[in-house]
Amino acid sequence: MGRNEVTADPVVDEPPISLYASSRPRWTGRRGTIASTVSTVVVIGLVIALLASPSAKPFREGFLNPHQMWIAFTGDPAKGILSVGKGFLLNVYLSVICEAVVLVLALGIAALRLSRGPVLLPLRGIAIAYTDFGRGVPVILVMLWVGFGVPSLNIPVISSQSPVVYAGFVLVFSYTAYVSEVYRAGILSVPANQTQAAKSLALPAGTTLRRVVLPQAIRNVLPALLNDFASLQKDTAIVSTLGVAEAVHSAQIAAGVEFNYSSFTVASLLFLALTVPLTRYTDRIMAKDRTRRLAGIPDTGGIT
């Protein structure tokens, strides 16, 4: 009451307030453009000066030697140097095939973990144990275990596969565990009332999962799925431990023969050429999703 009367009064005693910033104005308009240009030029100049300086010569010679990079990229059969570029094709091939298999298998594991029937109880237990194991044991350990261990068992057919097959199996084994958890989180993120609406329309459980739950679940976890795909692309490098001539192993050979590590730079650039576009794409999807949510578009899934 008293408060209202005070504010209703003309302001007499109150000191005037200032709404102007006490410091310099911010970098806006042309001032901002000039400032960013100058700072960019300065930073790039510093980096070039650093790389070009006489004391950086060992770095240039050892890591960025163009001649060595070319030899590593194309390979040199006379010296026994394998092509990093050719090897990298194997990395791409492995990651694409493995990812396709992982996406299917992981869905099965996720569906199994979320199943309810009493008959499936033991399978649920196995699925849980598997995801714990697959996510908890380092990929390189499983790679060594399978890649060197399985051939030593002398089991017909199984023990006589090429290292690429073992490598593919191990990548699928480890990544299915991760991706199944991503799927599971996605399925659980779909509001229960969506399932209820589907049920009340007499849709069978399978149709509900395929037509109602999964499309929404995958949209919710798409960034996480793409992240795991980028991760899988990188982890194809672990295949080098089995002596498979992929990019990293080929780079190692070149480095050993030439006593120069520019081959690793080549391999790194090749991996970056693949993963950077993918991660940028992921960022864009996430940003789009965020804008959509911030636009205040009502969530039909919300329950009050």
Add this chain to the structure above:
Amino acid sequence: MSASPVLRASGVTKRFGDLEVLKGIDVELGAHQVVCLIGSSGSGKSTFLRCCNLLERIDGGSITFLDHDLSDPRIDENLVRRHVGMVFQSYNLFPHLSVLDNVTLAPRRVLKVSKDQAESEARDLLTRIGLGTKAAEFPDRLSGGQQQRVAIVRCLAMNPKLLLLDEITSALDPELVGEVLSLVGELADLGMTMLLATHEMGFARDVADQVCFLENGLIVESGTPEKIFGDPDQAATRRFLQRTLDQGGSG
């Protein structure tokens, strides 16, 4: 009332853990009848509706739908739900599907109606409620009232013999309530058998053949709308209606 009711509930009980939500509900719904359940939140209205299409299983008593005992374990829930439509408070449209696909999903996947036929029937229904031009839109482009009307049409596309409406205007902005209620009124005029839980007393008075007042999982009083709203026997009913009127009858 016709000889054989569409739905007959007697002594229905339901508990969630220690909480007894329904303590013996008796309701009978003849063909083309509209029955309104009123009562404060938590009185058991929604739970009872959910028992009628087997989203919940009852613990005691019985519900018969067209002479079939729904508590029989051999009952196929999905066969029951083909004939019992349900509309929810929060619409629950499928956000990843267009309006048309929302409406045709169940006829195509459950009743195996061809795509062309399902779509032409869906377009007819949407046109009749004035949303023919929205067929290709996604639900999030529609107002709440439009979404709820699509949700009703989604049920109608299955040709249900009974429609359950669970507080379908409670999540709507006040100015959008009218369009949804008038659609329900039209359905009542067309002879749709409906059981609805509502906080809209004026609407219940207009459209219902019978009104049941629930409190704490029991039907305290039921009768014609004139009786319940005009001259209720029970003090509890009077108290509830008085409270609702004080709040402007909205909910």
